[in-house]
Amino acid sequence: MTEADTYDSRAAVRSMADELVEMIGMARVLAASGRVVDLTGLEQQIGLLCAKSLDLPPDEGRGLRPSLIVLSGAMEALSRVLAAQAAPSG
Numbered sequence: 001m002t003e004a005d006t007y008d009s010r011a012a013v014r015s016m017a018d019e020l021v022e023m024i025g026m027a028r029v030l031a032a033s034g035r036v037v038d039l040t041g042l043e044q045q046i047g048l049l050c051a052k053s054l055d056l057p058p059d060e061g062r063g064l065r066p067s068l069i070v071l072s073g074a075m076e077a078l079s080r081v082l083a084a085q086a087a088p089s090g
Contacts, residue, residue, distance in 0.1 A: 009056055021071050031078065
């Protein structure tokens, strides 16, 4: 794998992570406003992101850590909204 290929691969994985963060953020906003959100396929997309991250050379993969931390935070925020909705009221 050339340096250019590695850069392109890292950029593609980072872009995928950014798109997932946006999608999860939208789901959080919709869920917070009382809308039903369909998260079908999210687990597979995150699994694919993880697999693609692991395919990178170690130093390049470590460079994605900030993007993955942001994604983790977005998932946590969505989880909190969904958990609050599932909690029995009263």
